[in-house]
Amino acid sequence: MKKAREDTLKIAIYPGSFDPITYGHLDVLERAATLFDRVIVAMAANSGKEPSLFTLKERHEMILEAISNLHNVEVMDAMGLMVDFAKEHDAIALIRGLRAISDFEYEFQMALMNRKLHPRVITVFLMPHDSYTYLNSTIVREVASFGGDISQFVPPGVAVRLTEKFSKSKG
């Protein structure tokens, strides 16, 4: 009986580097959590965006804290192709956030490539609330590095860690 239920669960993967997780990521995640039975945040260990500011462990911890109120969301470290990771976890969809036209070209290419690799895994694009369309982790890191107020962009736990990170690097 349980098996039959699991077979029908709609599982989605939300991949990214989350260095660190922001309210933009969380907005997308909340929307995905209403559409799917289970959402796995797949933290890319090999995102190509290295070196990252936070270690995998730190990023993992910050995501865990941030998703504590989302009961059908979990986080895993992921290596390799996201479509392979999706298949491995019986996911039917890859979630991507679309902020602006600047995201489109890359996301479009990646979605079509992933479709070629695994036609049954569907890429789903979700748009955040318009107040987050300008937000990305790089800008947040930059503002934090100059001591700017980042409390409206990231959860409190992330803000604390960013402040610590940059006060250590200065001290």
Ligand code: ADP
């Ligand atoms: P970034 O460094 O661009 O913030 P990630 O690799 O962590 O990115 O992003 C993972 C996914 O989350 C991507 O699909 C990205 O487009 C999306 N994303 C990131 N920030 C936002 C945001 N503010 N609004 C919507 N989607 C976002």
